[in-house]
Amino acid sequence: MAGHRTKGTPLVADRRYGASTASRPPPPPKKPNRNRKPAQKPRRGLFSRLFAWIGRLIWAVVWRVSLVIGLILSGFVFYFYQQLPPVSALLDGRAKGSVTLLDRNDTVFAWRGETFGGQITSDTVSPFLKDAVVATEDKRFYQHFGVSPRGIASAISINLAAGRGPLEGNGGSTITQQVAKLLCLGTAYDPKQWKSEAAYEDDCRSGGVKRKLNEIPYALAMEVKYSKAEILTIYFNRAYLGAGARGFEAAAQRYFGISANQVNPAQAAMLAGLLKAPSKYAPTNNLQRAQDRANVIVGLMQDQGYLTKAQADEARAHPAQLSEAAQTKSGGFFADWVMESAPDFLTSTTTEDVIMRTTLDQNMQKQAEEGLAFVFDTKITAGSKAQAAIVVMSANGAVRAMVGGRKIAAAGSFNRATQALRQTGSSFKPFVYAAAMDMGWSPSDFVEDTPLTINIPGSGPWSPDNYDHKFKGLITLTEALQESRNVPAVRVAEAVGRDAVRTVAQGFGIESSLAAGPALALGASESTLIEMTGAYAGILNGGSSVTPYGLEELKLKGETDSLMGAGGGIGERVISQQAAGLLTYMMSRVVAEGTGARAKLADRPAAGKTGTTSSARDAWFIGFTGDYVCGVWIGNDDNSPLKNVTGGTLPAEIWHEVMTRIETGAPVTELPMILPDARVAPQNLGASLASGAAPRDQSGTASQPLMNPSDNQVEALLREIFGKKQ
Incomplete structure (x- = not known):
């Protein structure tokens, strides 16, 4: 029934929504249970606690x-x-200084020691x-x-x-x-x-x-x-950057001939690439390897945003190239030789930066190297181990070029132009005839080319022979030298005296020990190429000695005062100017018609002398134009014989190639020679030869007496005179 409910029973709605707290009395406070334990956190394991302790300890x-x-x-x-x-x-941490070498035009051609280009x-x-x-x-x-x-x-x-x-x-x-x-x-x-x-x-x-x-x-x-x-x-x-360059300024100058503030991306990459291994990546050591390394650096610069793609492509397409001086490596042997001409404390052990101005002509140096390379490339069998050396100098002894050896594997740094003592052979004969000319002999005087035996005390009889194993009888001194006859050279040396020959040779600068016996005349003694070339320079300059030199001036970098001047030059007179002029004439015939014919130049006169030692172990040609003297030597480092080589073949051909390059375009300078007077007058010849008196030329100058000529020799001489009268 609606609205009816049992008394005392609450409504469901009341339970559902609850009664108002205001109408309800508060519950009585609960008494705490003193016997109840508090709630505990979960306990960790033993390992967890151990790890925590270890972590705190660590x-x-x-x-x-x-x-x-x-x-x-x-x-x-x-x-x-x-x-x-x-x-x-x-900035400059070097313990030693450096030496910068300048050529005759004040252009840098070599460095020694560690160069420092200046602070940057x-x-x-x-x-x-x-x-x-x-x-x-x-x-x-x-x-x-x-x-x-x-x-x-x-x-x-x-x-x-x-x-x-x-x-x-x-x-x-x-x-x-x-x-x-x-x-x-x-x-x-x-x-x-x-x-x-x-x-x-x-x-x-x-x-x-x-x-x-x-x-x-x-x-x-x-x-x-x-x-x-x-x-x-x-x-x-x-930073050391190879080739003796300390710092990037020195390296830029060494490799590129510019300052470090001028290098382009390709050059910068090549310089930076040297830091990894300076000697290995030095462009003077291997240019292609240095360029390959530089390309890697260019890639890094592009990847890191330092170069645009266009700049990187340009650097790869046009890699850095060496400067002309660095590329040719000009004058290495010459530089070493010049360094030896000054005290160590100014060169190899210097603590200062030194500037050396020298006599080197870099064009001539290049021409000498090219001439030598041409002959070896075209005239010599590939793989030949034969070595060669060249010296070019002015008449006053100023060395213009020097090649100390062919650049073949294991050639080493031995300078064959200045350090190799080798027998000179017939290239020594001009000193024999120089002594004779200085005593008043004439190139037209006669000497016997007949068998000769000389008894040498302690050694027994010695009989010189000619190269062709033939004898020509009476010949002039000019012909004897022109054809490099051995027996006449010995006869002349014996006639003028060996001491006189030694005096002349030593006066001209041959400092090596000279043979004591009659083989002196045939070049049995040893000498260096630079000594021999300097001695021939004395003939060209009119008979005065010269001291070959390469140093013109030495001073400290940044200073104006010189510490050293020229290290050589013309010295005392050795033979008269007339004797030198007559000897020059005789030597000109060697080139014109004699054993040195392969050295003949097309546009100017030249004079010189061939030389070949026993068993062809050494071959020489030393000669001169009116401008320069050039000496050439060929031989094997182990002193083994050469094959089919004489002074008149390869050395003369090298001389021709070198001097043709040097003289091309230069005005012709005549040789300072004196033509000899006519030969002995026919009407006086018979009496002179029969009596043993000295025959006279048309000027009345007496020649040395001939040795008991026979009737056949007189007849042969008369026939030669009338047939080839000058």
């Missing part, structure tokens, strides 16, 4: 150890920081060069603080993968760390501690844990002390 150790290491590292950094000098004191900064070098170095050596240079953990980790990974120790090979060094090595961590070079500067630098660059531990705080100290630009400046000035 953290406690790590932060304490890190603190200690940090303090120690800070101490080392502070120590090195205090030791670092101003940047300007670190990272702001003054070409931007391409700065970018190339950063891209190659340390692309995060501007982001790190001297040490790159990422780079070290990568290097360790590479080394381990290659089977090396973790610190062997790649080091992951930043540019700052490389500078630290270049500075040897502040340790100065001490000659008492290291055998050489090279040993010092090897020690500085050595790896190992100890070195790395010292290197890191030093690099950090540098980052605190110097700016990034200053660190690059030190690097640009101290």
